[in-house]
Amino acid sequence: MSSYAITILTLIVIQAIVVCGLNVIVGYAGQISLGHAAFFGIGAYSAALLSTRGGLSFWIALPLVLIISALTGLLLGLPSLRLKHDFLAITTIGINFIVQAIFLYVPFFGGALGISGIPRIQVFGEALKGAHFLYLCLFFLGVVMAICWLFTRVFAGLACFALREEEAAATSMGISPVRFKLLAFMLGTVFAGLGGALYAHYMRFVSADDFSFPLSVSFLAMLVLGGMGSLLGPLVGALILGALPELFRPLAEFRILFYALMLLLMIRFQPGGILGESSLIRKRLFPLFLRRQP
Protein backbone atom coordinates (compact mmCIF):
# COMPACT_ATOMS: atom_id res chain seq x y z
CA MET A 1 0.00 0.00 0.00
CA SER A 2 1.24 3.49 -0.81
CA SER A 3 1.90 5.75 2.16
CA TYR A 4 -0.77 8.05 0.77
CA ALA A 5 -3.35 5.27 0.97
CA ILE A 6 -2.16 4.40 4.48
CA THR A 7 -2.61 8.00 5.59
CA ILE A 8 -6.14 8.17 4.20
CA LEU A 9 -7.05 4.82 5.74
CA THR A 10 -5.61 5.75 9.14
CA LEU A 11 -7.70 8.91 9.24
CA ILE A 12 -10.76 6.94 8.14
CA VAL A 13 -10.29 4.40 10.91
CA ILE A 14 -9.83 7.15 13.52
CA GLN A 15 -12.99 8.83 12.28
CA ALA A 16 -14.84 5.51 12.36
CA ILE A 17 -13.93 5.20 16.07
CA VAL A 18 -15.30 8.68 16.73
CA VAL A 19 -18.46 8.00 14.72
CA CYS A 20 -19.00 4.77 16.70
CA GLY A 21 -19.19 7.05 19.75
CA LEU A 22 -21.68 9.30 18.01
CA ASN A 23 -23.69 6.20 17.11
CA VAL A 24 -24.11 5.32 20.79
CA ILE A 25 -25.50 8.80 21.51
CA VAL A 26 -27.58 9.33 18.37
CA GLY A 27 -28.24 5.86 17.02
CA TYR A 28 -28.73 3.90 20.24
CA ALA A 29 -30.08 6.50 22.66
CA GLY A 30 -31.76 8.75 20.10
CA GLN A 31 -30.19 11.99 21.33
CA ILE A 32 -29.13 14.64 18.86
CA SER A 33 -25.51 15.72 19.03
CA LEU A 34 -24.10 18.33 16.70
CA GLY A 35 -21.02 18.97 18.81
CA HIS A 36 -19.20 15.67 18.67
CA ALA A 37 -16.02 17.29 17.31
CA ALA A 38 -15.67 19.04 20.69
CA PHE A 39 -15.21 15.70 22.44
CA PHE A 40 -12.85 14.50 19.73
CA GLY A 41 -10.93 17.70 20.45
CA ILE A 42 -10.98 17.24 24.21
CA GLY A 43 -9.44 13.79 23.75
CA ALA A 44 -6.84 15.12 21.34
CA TYR A 45 -5.83 18.08 23.54
CA SER A 46 -5.71 15.91 26.67
CA ALA A 47 -3.42 13.43 24.94
CA ALA A 48 -1.33 16.24 23.47
CA LEU A 49 -0.85 18.01 26.80
CA LEU A 50 -0.24 14.87 28.84
CA SER A 51 2.40 13.63 26.41
CA THR A 52 4.19 16.94 25.81
CA ARG A 53 3.96 18.99 28.99
CA GLY A 54 3.08 16.01 31.16
CA GLY A 55 5.83 13.87 29.67
CA LEU A 56 3.65 10.76 29.92
CA SER A 57 3.74 7.94 27.40
CA PHE A 58 0.62 7.33 25.33
CA TRP A 59 -0.20 4.16 27.23
CA ILE A 60 -0.03 5.79 30.63
CA ALA A 61 -1.86 8.88 29.43
CA LEU A 62 -4.62 6.93 27.67
CA PRO A 63 -6.64 5.98 30.79
CA LEU A 64 -6.39 9.60 31.93
CA VAL A 65 -7.54 10.82 28.53
CA LEU A 66 -10.53 8.49 28.66
CA ILE A 67 -11.41 9.59 32.19
CA ILE A 68 -11.15 13.26 31.18
CA SER A 69 -13.38 12.57 28.17
CA ALA A 70 -15.94 10.77 30.33
CA LEU A 71 -15.98 13.53 32.93
CA THR A 72 -16.38 16.33 30.41
CA GLY A 73 -19.06 14.24 28.72
CA LEU A 74 -20.82 13.97 32.08
CA LEU A 75 -20.38 17.67 32.86
CA LEU A 76 -21.63 18.89 29.51
CA GLY A 77 -24.18 16.11 29.10
CA LEU A 78 -25.96 16.71 32.38
CA PRO A 79 -27.50 20.06 31.47
CA SER A 80 -27.96 19.33 27.80
CA LEU A 81 -29.74 16.00 28.24
CA ARG A 82 -32.51 17.73 30.13
CA LEU A 83 -33.32 19.42 26.84
CA LYS A 84 -35.04 17.88 23.84
CA HIS A 85 -34.84 17.94 20.06
CA ASP A 86 -34.01 21.37 18.62
CA PHE A 87 -32.88 22.76 21.98
CA LEU A 88 -30.53 19.86 22.43
CA ALA A 89 -29.22 20.28 18.87
CA ILE A 90 -28.54 23.99 19.43
CA THR A 91 -26.95 23.38 22.83
CA THR A 92 -24.56 20.80 21.43
CA ILE A 93 -23.59 23.19 18.61
CA GLY A 94 -22.95 25.77 21.32
CA ILE A 95 -20.74 23.31 23.22
CA ASN A 96 -18.71 22.78 20.04
CA PHE A 97 -18.10 26.51 19.58
CA ILE A 98 -17.29 27.12 23.26
CA VAL A 99 -14.82 24.24 23.49
CA GLN A 100 -13.14 25.35 20.29
CA ALA A 101 -12.93 28.93 21.58
CA ILE A 102 -11.33 27.70 24.81
CA PHE A 103 -8.67 25.81 22.82
CA LEU A 104 -8.05 28.93 20.75
CA TYR A 105 -8.04 31.66 23.41
CA VAL A 106 -6.83 30.05 26.62
CA PRO A 107 -3.01 30.22 26.57
CA PHE A 108 -2.74 26.92 28.44
CA PHE A 109 -3.97 25.20 25.25
CA GLY A 110 -1.35 26.80 23.06
CA GLY A 111 -3.60 29.47 21.53
CA ALA A 112 -3.55 29.87 17.78
CA LEU A 113 -0.31 27.91 17.52
CA GLY A 114 -1.88 24.80 18.94
CA ILE A 115 0.32 22.11 20.45
CA SER A 116 3.16 20.61 18.50
CA GLY A 117 5.90 18.10 19.19
CA ILE A 118 3.53 15.35 20.23
CA PRO A 119 5.62 12.16 20.36
CA ARG A 120 4.87 9.03 18.39
CA ILE A 121 3.26 6.11 20.19
CA GLN A 122 5.77 3.50 21.36
CA VAL A 123 5.04 -0.22 21.34
CA PHE A 124 7.76 -2.53 22.68
CA GLY A 125 10.24 0.31 22.34
CA GLU A 126 9.39 0.89 18.71
CA ALA A 127 7.82 4.18 17.52
CA LEU A 128 4.72 3.38 15.49
CA LYS A 129 4.33 4.93 12.08
CA GLY A 130 2.83 4.14 8.70
CA ALA A 131 1.12 0.80 8.45
CA HIS A 132 1.96 -0.07 12.05
CA PHE A 133 0.07 2.93 13.32
CA LEU A 134 -2.85 1.93 11.08
CA TYR A 135 -2.85 -1.53 12.71
CA LEU A 136 -2.99 0.06 16.14
CA CYS A 137 -5.98 2.16 15.05
CA LEU A 138 -7.66 -0.94 13.61
CA PHE A 139 -7.07 -2.69 16.92
CA PHE A 140 -8.82 0.11 18.79
CA LEU A 141 -11.64 0.20 16.23
CA GLY A 142 -12.11 -3.53 16.85
CA VAL A 143 -12.26 -2.96 20.62
CA VAL A 144 -14.74 -0.10 20.21
CA MET A 145 -16.97 -2.10 17.88
CA ALA A 146 -16.87 -5.08 20.23
CA ILE A 147 -17.96 -2.84 23.11
CA CYS A 148 -20.78 -1.43 20.94
CA TRP A 149 -21.89 -4.93 20.04
CA LEU A 150 -21.91 -5.96 23.70
CA PHE A 151 -23.73 -2.79 24.68
CA THR A 152 -26.61 -3.61 22.33
CA ARG A 153 -27.02 -6.95 24.07
CA VAL A 154 -27.16 -5.86 27.73
CA PHE A 155 -30.10 -4.31 29.58
CA ALA A 156 -28.43 -0.91 29.70
CA GLY A 157 -28.35 -0.85 25.90
CA LEU A 158 -31.95 -2.03 25.67
CA ALA A 159 -32.89 0.80 28.04
CA CYS A 160 -31.29 3.26 25.61
CA PHE A 161 -33.25 1.81 22.67
CA ALA A 162 -36.47 2.12 24.68
CA LEU A 163 -35.72 5.76 25.52
CA ARG A 164 -35.05 6.46 21.86
CA GLU A 165 -38.38 4.94 20.82
CA GLU A 166 -40.77 6.19 23.49
CA GLU A 167 -39.46 7.95 26.56
CA ALA A 168 -42.71 8.01 28.57
CA ALA A 169 -43.23 4.28 28.13
CA ALA A 170 -39.59 3.53 28.96
CA THR A 171 -39.86 5.58 32.13
CA SER A 172 -42.95 3.63 33.18
CA MET A 173 -40.78 0.50 32.97
CA GLY A 174 -38.24 1.63 35.51
CA ILE A 175 -35.80 3.30 33.13
CA SER A 176 -34.34 6.55 34.42
CA PRO A 177 -34.02 8.81 31.37
CA VAL A 178 -31.23 10.91 32.81
CA ARG A 179 -29.14 7.96 33.96
CA PHE A 180 -29.23 6.05 30.70
CA LYS A 181 -28.92 9.04 28.40
CA LEU A 182 -25.89 10.13 30.40
CA LEU A 183 -24.45 6.65 30.17
CA ALA A 184 -24.81 6.72 26.38
CA PHE A 185 -23.40 10.23 26.28
CA MET A 186 -20.38 9.22 28.35
CA LEU A 187 -19.69 6.10 26.32
CA GLY A 188 -19.97 8.19 23.16
CA THR A 189 -17.60 10.88 24.43
CA VAL A 190 -15.10 8.28 25.64
CA PHE A 191 -14.90 6.83 22.12
CA ALA A 192 -14.56 10.34 20.71
CA GLY A 193 -11.75 10.97 23.21
CA LEU A 194 -9.98 7.76 22.19
CA GLY A 195 -10.19 8.81 18.54
CA GLY A 196 -8.87 12.23 19.53
CA ALA A 197 -5.87 10.74 21.33
CA LEU A 198 -5.00 8.61 18.29
CA TYR A 199 -5.41 11.65 16.05
CA ALA A 200 -3.10 13.77 18.20
CA HIS A 201 -0.34 11.18 18.19
CA TYR A 202 -0.78 10.57 14.48
CA MET A 203 -0.73 14.20 13.34
CA ARG A 204 1.72 15.06 16.17
CA PHE A 205 0.21 18.52 16.14
CA VAL A 206 -3.23 19.75 17.15
CA SER A 207 -4.87 23.13 16.81
CA ALA A 208 -8.35 24.46 17.51
CA ASP A 209 -9.24 24.50 13.81
CA ASP A 210 -9.13 20.70 13.71
CA PHE A 211 -12.23 20.45 15.90
CA SER A 212 -14.64 22.90 14.38
CA PHE A 213 -18.41 22.62 13.95
CA PRO A 214 -18.21 21.48 10.29
CA LEU A 215 -16.33 18.40 11.50
CA SER A 216 -19.28 17.61 13.79
CA VAL A 217 -21.53 17.87 10.75
CA SER A 218 -19.36 15.47 8.80
CA PHE A 219 -19.33 12.95 11.69
CA LEU A 220 -23.10 13.07 11.70
CA ALA A 221 -23.18 12.77 7.90
CA MET A 222 -21.00 9.64 8.13
CA LEU A 223 -23.30 8.13 10.73
CA VAL A 224 -26.49 8.89 8.83
CA LEU A 225 -25.05 7.66 5.55
CA GLY A 226 -23.71 4.45 7.07
CA GLY A 227 -26.82 3.79 9.13
CA MET A 228 -27.73 5.08 12.58
CA GLY A 229 -27.94 2.40 15.23
CA SER A 230 -26.22 -0.28 13.16
CA LEU A 231 -22.90 -1.83 14.13
CA LEU A 232 -21.15 -1.40 10.78
CA GLY A 233 -22.76 1.94 9.92
CA PRO A 234 -20.02 4.16 11.37
CA LEU A 235 -17.32 2.25 9.49
CA VAL A 236 -19.27 2.28 6.20
CA GLY A 237 -20.00 5.99 6.52
CA ALA A 238 -16.43 6.87 7.47
CA LEU A 239 -15.08 4.82 4.55
CA ILE A 240 -17.33 6.46 1.97
CA LEU A 241 -17.12 10.04 3.18
CA GLY A 242 -13.47 9.63 4.12
CA ALA A 243 -12.53 8.45 0.64
CA LEU A 244 -14.84 10.65 -1.45
CA PRO A 245 -13.13 14.00 -0.82
CA GLU A 246 -9.86 12.41 -1.88
CA LEU A 247 -11.43 11.43 -5.19
CA PHE A 248 -13.03 14.83 -5.68
CA ARG A 249 -10.37 17.11 -4.30
CA PRO A 250 -11.36 20.09 -6.46
CA LEU A 251 -14.75 20.11 -4.79
CA ALA A 252 -13.30 20.24 -1.26
CA GLU A 253 -14.56 23.78 -0.77
CA PHE A 254 -18.13 22.60 -1.07
CA ARG A 255 -17.71 19.66 1.25
CA ILE A 256 -19.84 20.95 4.09
CA LEU A 257 -22.56 22.05 1.70
CA PHE A 258 -22.51 18.56 0.24
CA TYR A 259 -22.63 16.93 3.69
CA ALA A 260 -25.51 19.07 4.83
CA LEU A 261 -27.45 18.35 1.64
CA MET A 262 -26.73 14.66 1.95
CA LEU A 263 -27.84 14.64 5.59
CA LEU A 264 -31.17 16.15 4.65
CA LEU A 265 -31.72 13.81 1.72
CA MET A 266 -30.74 10.70 3.69
CA ILE A 267 -32.97 11.56 6.65
CA ARG A 268 -35.85 12.32 4.29
CA PHE A 269 -35.52 9.33 1.96
CA GLN A 270 -33.25 6.69 3.50
CA PRO A 271 -33.45 7.07 7.27
CA GLY A 272 -31.90 3.63 7.83
CA GLY A 273 -28.65 4.53 6.03
CA ILE A 274 -27.47 3.25 2.67
CA LEU A 275 -27.39 -0.34 3.87
CA GLY A 276 -30.40 -0.03 6.18
CA GLU A 277 -33.44 -2.26 6.06
CA SER A 278 -35.48 -0.18 3.64
CA SER A 279 -32.63 1.34 1.63
CA LEU A 280 -32.57 1.41 -2.15
CA ILE A 281 -29.33 -0.54 -2.26
CA ARG A 282 -30.83 -3.36 -0.20
CA LYS A 283 -34.05 -3.39 -2.15
CA ARG A 284 -32.71 -2.99 -5.69
CA LEU A 285 -29.11 -4.18 -5.62
CA PHE A 286 -29.07 -7.06 -3.15
CA PRO A 287 -31.84 -9.00 -4.94
CA LEU A 288 -29.67 -9.07 -8.07
CA PHE A 289 -27.08 -11.09 -6.21
CA LEU A 290 -29.37 -13.03 -3.95
CA ARG A 291 -31.97 -14.09 -6.49
CA ARG A 292 -34.00 -16.95 -5.10
CA GLN A 293 -34.49 -20.14 -7.04
CA PRO A 294 -38.03 -20.36 -8.42
Added chain:
Amino acid sequence: MNPALLEVKDLSIHFGGLRAVDGVNFAVNRGEILGLLGPNGAGKTVTFNLISGVYKPTSGEIWFDGKRINGLPSYAIAALGLGRTFQIVKPFSTLTVLENVLVARGITRYPAPSCLWTSWKSRQEAQAAMALLDRVGLADLAQRKAGLLPLGNLRRLEIARALAVGHKLLLLDESFSGLRHEEISQLEALIRTIQQAGITVLLIEHNMRVSMALCDRIVVMEYGKKLAEGTPAVIQQDEQVIEAYLGRKGESDAS
Protein backbone atom coordinates in the same frame (compact mmCIF):
# COMPACT_ATOMS: atom_id res chain seq x y z
CA MET B 1 -51.93 -4.87 57.10
CA ASN B 2 -53.74 -1.90 55.62
CA PRO B 3 -56.42 -3.29 53.27
CA ALA B 4 -55.75 -0.45 50.82
CA LEU B 5 -52.90 -1.04 48.37
CA LEU B 6 -53.26 2.43 46.87
CA GLU B 7 -54.65 5.48 48.61
CA VAL B 8 -55.23 8.84 46.98
CA LYS B 9 -55.81 11.63 49.50
CA ASP B 10 -57.19 15.03 48.58
CA LEU B 11 -55.34 14.86 45.28
CA SER B 12 -55.28 17.93 43.02
CA ILE B 13 -53.41 19.17 40.00
CA HIS B 14 -53.98 22.48 38.28
CA PHE B 15 -52.85 23.25 34.75
CA GLY B 16 -52.93 27.02 34.75
CA GLY B 17 -56.55 27.79 35.59
CA LEU B 18 -57.79 24.29 34.79
CA ARG B 19 -58.38 22.06 37.80
CA ALA B 20 -57.90 18.78 35.97
CA VAL B 21 -58.03 16.85 39.26
CA ASP B 22 -59.57 18.63 42.20
CA GLY B 23 -59.48 17.19 45.72
CA VAL B 24 -60.03 13.54 44.86
CA ASN B 25 -60.05 10.80 47.52
CA PHE B 26 -60.28 7.09 46.94
CA ALA B 27 -58.58 3.83 47.86
CA VAL B 28 -57.93 0.65 45.92
CA ASN B 29 -58.08 -2.44 48.13
CA ARG B 30 -55.70 -5.33 47.74
CA GLY B 31 -56.91 -7.86 45.22
CA GLU B 32 -59.83 -5.87 43.86
CA ILE B 33 -60.64 -4.49 40.42
CA LEU B 34 -61.58 -0.86 40.78
CA GLY B 35 -63.10 1.00 37.84
CA LEU B 36 -62.46 4.70 37.30
CA LEU B 37 -65.29 6.06 35.19
CA GLY B 38 -66.44 9.44 33.99
CA PRO B 39 -67.21 11.45 30.89
CA ASN B 40 -64.50 12.67 28.50
CA GLY B 41 -62.16 15.17 30.09
CA ALA B 42 -63.17 14.18 33.64
CA GLY B 43 -59.54 13.86 34.72
CA LYS B 44 -59.17 10.07 34.70
CA THR B 45 -55.98 9.89 32.64
CA VAL B 46 -54.50 12.79 34.57
CA THR B 47 -55.21 10.83 37.78
CA PHE B 48 -53.28 7.88 36.32
CA ASN B 49 -50.44 10.19 35.39
CA LEU B 50 -50.34 11.52 38.94
CA ILE B 51 -50.32 8.04 40.47
CA SER B 52 -47.59 6.82 38.12
CA GLY B 53 -45.46 9.93 38.69
CA VAL B 54 -45.70 11.51 35.23
CA TYR B 55 -47.10 14.68 36.86
CA LYS B 56 -46.41 16.00 40.35
CA PRO B 57 -49.62 16.88 42.20
CA THR B 58 -50.33 20.50 43.09
CA SER B 59 -51.50 19.19 46.46
CA GLY B 60 -52.53 15.96 48.12
CA GLU B 61 -50.88 12.63 48.80
CA ILE B 62 -50.57 9.24 47.13
CA TRP B 63 -49.77 6.17 49.22
CA PHE B 64 -48.80 2.89 47.61
CA ASP B 65 -48.24 -0.24 49.69
CA GLY B 66 -47.47 1.76 52.80
CA LYS B 67 -45.17 4.25 51.08
CA ARG B 68 -45.82 7.82 50.16
CA ILE B 69 -45.01 7.97 46.46
CA ASN B 70 -46.05 11.43 45.34
CA GLY B 71 -42.87 13.29 44.41
CA LEU B 72 -41.04 10.12 43.39
CA PRO B 73 -40.00 9.95 39.73
CA SER B 74 -41.95 7.65 37.41
CA TYR B 75 -39.20 5.08 37.07
CA ALA B 76 -38.90 4.70 40.84
CA ILE B 77 -42.65 4.22 41.24
CA ALA B 78 -42.62 1.56 38.53
CA ALA B 79 -39.88 -0.27 40.40
CA LEU B 80 -42.22 -0.62 43.41
CA GLY B 81 -44.40 -2.95 41.34
CA LEU B 82 -46.79 -0.55 39.63
CA GLY B 83 -47.33 -1.20 35.92
CA ARG B 84 -49.44 0.88 33.57
CA THR B 85 -50.74 1.13 30.04
CA PHE B 86 -51.33 4.27 28.02
CA GLN B 87 -54.61 5.42 26.50
CA ILE B 88 -52.65 6.55 23.46
CA VAL B 89 -50.53 3.43 22.94
CA LYS B 90 -46.78 3.92 23.16
CA PRO B 91 -45.02 0.93 21.59
CA PHE B 92 -41.26 0.85 21.03
CA SER B 93 -41.98 0.81 17.32
CA THR B 94 -38.72 -0.38 15.76
CA LEU B 95 -38.26 -3.11 18.37
CA THR B 96 -39.99 -6.46 18.02
CA VAL B 97 -42.99 -7.42 20.14
CA LEU B 98 -40.75 -9.73 22.17
CA GLU B 99 -38.14 -7.00 22.69
CA ASN B 100 -40.88 -4.65 23.87
CA VAL B 101 -41.67 -7.08 26.67
CA LEU B 102 -37.98 -7.66 27.40
CA VAL B 103 -37.58 -3.92 28.04
CA ALA B 104 -40.27 -4.21 30.71
CA ARG B 105 -38.68 -7.38 32.09
CA GLY B 106 -35.56 -5.31 32.79
CA ILE B 107 -37.42 -3.47 35.57
CA THR B 108 -35.38 -5.18 38.30
CA ARG B 109 -32.09 -4.65 36.42
CA TYR B 110 -32.12 -0.97 35.58
CA PRO B 111 -31.39 0.36 39.09
CA ALA B 112 -28.24 -1.78 39.52
CA PRO B 113 -24.87 -1.60 37.78
CA SER B 114 -25.36 -5.21 36.67
CA CYS B 115 -27.56 -3.91 33.83
CA LEU B 116 -24.22 -3.07 32.19
CA TRP B 117 -23.27 -6.71 31.82
CA THR B 118 -26.50 -8.72 32.05
CA SER B 119 -27.63 -9.84 28.61
CA TRP B 120 -31.28 -9.55 27.63
CA LYS B 121 -30.69 -12.07 24.86
CA SER B 122 -30.57 -15.10 27.14
CA ARG B 123 -32.94 -18.01 26.72
CA GLN B 124 -34.51 -17.60 30.19
CA GLU B 125 -35.36 -13.99 29.43
CA ALA B 126 -36.92 -14.94 26.11
CA GLN B 127 -38.94 -17.71 27.75
CA ALA B 128 -40.24 -15.44 30.48
CA ALA B 129 -41.17 -12.78 27.93
CA MET B 130 -42.84 -15.37 25.71
CA ALA B 131 -44.90 -16.57 28.67
CA LEU B 132 -46.22 -13.03 29.11
CA LEU B 133 -46.98 -12.74 25.38
CA ASP B 134 -48.75 -16.06 25.58
CA ARG B 135 -50.97 -14.75 28.37
CA VAL B 136 -52.15 -11.84 26.24
CA GLY B 137 -52.34 -13.95 23.09
CA LEU B 138 -49.50 -12.35 21.16
CA ALA B 139 -47.02 -15.23 21.13
CA ASP B 140 -47.44 -15.74 17.37
CA LEU B 141 -46.39 -12.17 16.68
CA ALA B 142 -43.31 -12.17 18.94
CA GLN B 143 -40.84 -11.47 16.12
CA ARG B 144 -42.97 -8.81 14.41
CA LYS B 145 -41.93 -5.13 14.63
CA ALA B 146 -44.24 -3.54 17.17
CA GLY B 147 -44.84 -0.55 14.90
CA LEU B 148 -46.58 -2.79 12.39
CA LEU B 149 -49.28 -4.11 14.74
CA PRO B 150 -52.93 -3.00 14.61
CA LEU B 151 -54.38 -1.18 17.61
CA GLY B 152 -56.00 -4.22 19.19
CA ASN B 153 -52.67 -6.03 19.36
CA LEU B 154 -50.88 -2.94 20.61
CA ARG B 155 -53.32 -2.69 23.51
CA ARG B 156 -52.48 -6.29 24.42
CA LEU B 157 -48.77 -5.59 24.08
CA GLU B 158 -49.20 -2.68 26.50
CA ILE B 159 -50.81 -5.08 28.98
CA ALA B 160 -48.01 -7.64 28.58
CA ARG B 161 -45.42 -4.94 29.30
CA ALA B 162 -47.41 -3.62 32.25
CA LEU B 163 -47.69 -7.17 33.64
CA ALA B 164 -43.91 -7.53 33.59
CA VAL B 165 -43.63 -4.41 35.74
CA GLY B 166 -46.72 -4.41 37.91
CA HIS B 167 -46.53 -7.38 40.19
CA LYS B 168 -48.67 -5.46 42.73
CA LEU B 169 -50.84 -3.01 40.82
CA LEU B 170 -51.87 -2.50 37.21
CA LEU B 171 -53.30 0.75 35.87
CA LEU B 172 -55.16 0.06 32.60
CA ASP B 173 -56.22 3.15 30.66
CA GLU B 174 -59.05 2.26 28.26
CA SER B 175 -57.52 -1.06 27.31
CA PHE B 176 -60.83 -2.10 25.75
CA SER B 177 -61.25 0.81 23.40
CA GLY B 178 -60.76 0.02 19.74
CA LEU B 179 -61.11 -3.73 20.34
CA ARG B 180 -63.43 -6.03 18.41
CA HIS B 181 -66.24 -7.87 20.15
CA GLU B 182 -64.42 -11.20 20.59
CA GLU B 183 -61.26 -9.41 21.68
CA ILE B 184 -63.23 -7.69 24.44
CA SER B 185 -64.38 -10.95 26.01
CA GLN B 186 -60.84 -12.38 25.77
CA LEU B 187 -59.48 -9.34 27.55
CA GLU B 188 -62.16 -9.54 30.23
CA ALA B 189 -61.12 -13.12 30.88
CA LEU B 190 -57.45 -12.08 30.99
CA ILE B 191 -58.13 -9.37 33.56
CA ARG B 192 -59.95 -11.88 35.72
CA THR B 193 -56.96 -14.23 35.64
CA ILE B 194 -54.72 -11.30 36.54
CA GLN B 195 -56.90 -10.65 39.56
CA GLN B 196 -56.80 -14.34 40.49
CA ALA B 197 -53.02 -14.19 40.36
CA GLY B 198 -53.23 -11.68 43.21
CA ILE B 199 -52.62 -8.50 41.27
CA THR B 200 -54.76 -5.46 42.03
CA VAL B 201 -56.23 -3.65 39.04
CA LEU B 202 -57.32 -0.03 38.60
CA LEU B 203 -58.91 0.51 35.22
CA ILE B 204 -60.42 3.34 33.23
CA GLU B 205 -63.24 2.19 30.98
CA HIS B 206 -65.99 3.86 28.96
CA ASN B 207 -67.78 0.65 28.05
CA MET B 208 -70.51 0.38 30.70
CA ARG B 209 -71.27 -3.27 30.18
CA VAL B 210 -67.61 -4.22 30.59
CA SER B 211 -66.96 -2.10 33.65
CA MET B 212 -70.15 -3.12 35.41
CA ALA B 213 -69.36 -6.80 34.83
CA LEU B 214 -65.67 -6.65 35.65
CA CYS B 215 -65.26 -4.21 38.51
CA ASP B 216 -65.71 -4.96 42.19
CA ARG B 217 -66.16 -1.27 42.90
CA ILE B 218 -66.38 1.87 40.81
CA VAL B 219 -65.31 5.49 41.32
CA VAL B 220 -66.96 8.04 39.04
CA MET B 221 -65.29 11.37 38.26
CA GLU B 222 -66.61 14.50 36.62
CA TYR B 223 -64.85 17.83 36.08
CA GLY B 224 -61.86 16.70 38.13
CA LYS B 225 -63.96 15.79 41.17
CA LYS B 226 -65.18 12.48 42.54
CA LEU B 227 -68.88 12.21 41.81
CA ALA B 228 -69.70 8.84 43.32
CA GLU B 229 -68.19 5.63 44.63
CA GLY B 230 -69.62 2.19 45.21
CA THR B 231 -70.42 -1.25 43.84
CA PRO B 232 -71.63 -1.44 40.22
CA ALA B 233 -75.20 -2.00 41.45
CA VAL B 234 -75.09 1.15 43.57
CA ILE B 235 -73.42 3.22 40.82
CA GLN B 236 -76.04 2.17 38.28
CA GLN B 237 -78.78 3.59 40.51
CA ASP B 238 -76.94 6.81 41.40
CA GLU B 239 -78.92 9.85 40.28
CA GLN B 240 -75.88 12.09 39.79
CA VAL B 241 -74.06 9.46 37.76
CA ILE B 242 -77.05 8.83 35.52
CA GLU B 243 -77.35 12.56 34.96
CA ALA B 244 -73.65 12.97 34.20
CA TYR B 245 -73.80 10.16 31.67
CA LEU B 246 -77.21 10.78 30.12
CA GLY B 247 -76.35 14.45 29.77
CA ARG B 248 -73.39 13.46 27.67
CA LYS B 249 -74.60 10.27 26.12
CA GLY B 250 -73.93 11.31 22.52
CA GLU B 251 -70.46 12.47 23.41
CA SER B 252 -69.33 9.31 25.17
CA ASP B 253 -70.76 7.10 22.45
CA ALA B 254 -68.70 8.98 19.91
CA SER B 255 -65.42 8.42 21.73
